[in-house]
Amino acid sequence: MFTGLVTDVGRVSAVSEGTSLRRIRIESTYDPASIALGASIACGGPCLTVVDVQRHGNGCWFEVDAAAETLDRTTVLEWQEGTRVNLERSLKIGDELGGHLVTGHIDGVATIIAREAVTAGDNPWGPTARFDIKVPPQIAQFIAEKGSVCLDGTSLTVNTVDNDCFSVLIIPHTLSVTTWGERKAGDRLNIEVDLMARYAARLADARNAG
Template sequence: MFTGLVSDVGAVLSVSGEGDLRRITIQASYDPASIALGASIACSGPCLTAVSVEPAEGGCVFAVDAAAETLARTTVGSWVAGTRINLERSLKIGDELGGHLVTGHVDGLAEIVERETVTADAWGASERFTLRAPAAVKKFIAEKGSVCLDGTSLTVNSVQDDLFSVLLIPHTLQVTTWGERRAGDRLNLEVDLIARYAARLAEAGAD
């Protein structure tokens, strides 16, 4: 379980394998002694398992395996050496829940339709992103609700059919990969866990 609060931005070092299984090595600033084999790490949204960990200058290099479902539903299949990704370690009992409950199970890909500067001051510029949600999950996105995009917990500002918007403050743009995002980019989208279950219960009650 995660919160959608990014704790590091890693970089893909290599991608090996073809077809339905790929091994991806990622450089991060995490202490290698703190990552156990089999640990769950959210990598720009998807929860992936660390299958190897080695010390490296400035932190560590860890490897994850991505199988068919992950490659089909997320952006992982498009990662290459140099791709920067948002990272978050899994929650521990007693950790602060500063974002919202995130499982690391991606529901689909959202596409950025527009990026616009909303305010700019001495601390930087805030940016509004308008995105298009996949048809199958747009019903789970509500104004003032939560979404997880590329591993980042965000509040939905507005919703109109399959379009929704989020606002990124300067700090978030600086410490995540959001500063690099442009119209046309696709992001890993996980809808709010509570919204998903509420909708399912409503459907069951209508039967």
């Protein structure tokens, strides 16, 4: 379980070939002594299992396996050497829950259709950015204005909704400490809808069926 608060931006340094299973090596500033084999790390959104870890420079590299379901439903298949990914370690009991409950189970892939710089007066910290995002029709029903959504592992608040499109506003801090600073129109994003929305819709379907 995660919160969607990114704690590091990793760099993919190696990717094995394969369409049913890929082993991916990611360089990070995490302390390797704190990462156990079998640990879960959200990498660009998907929850992946650490299968190897070694000290590297001032941090480490760790390897994860992405199986067919992950490769089919996320952007992981597109990752290559040099790809930067948002990282988050799994929650511990007692940790601060600053975002929203995130499972790392990706519902699909969304696409950025526009990015707009938003300047607020004489803001000395830099502009915020508004992103317009299009989602697959089967996911759109779970997106609600002022609700939560997780995009590429980042917990965000939905600003507006228009059919299968919605917008989010990214503050300067988030732009600087995540991969959002480099995002542009046409980029594809891993999307996980709010857990409560998913279960509420499933209960409604069951009630209607009954």
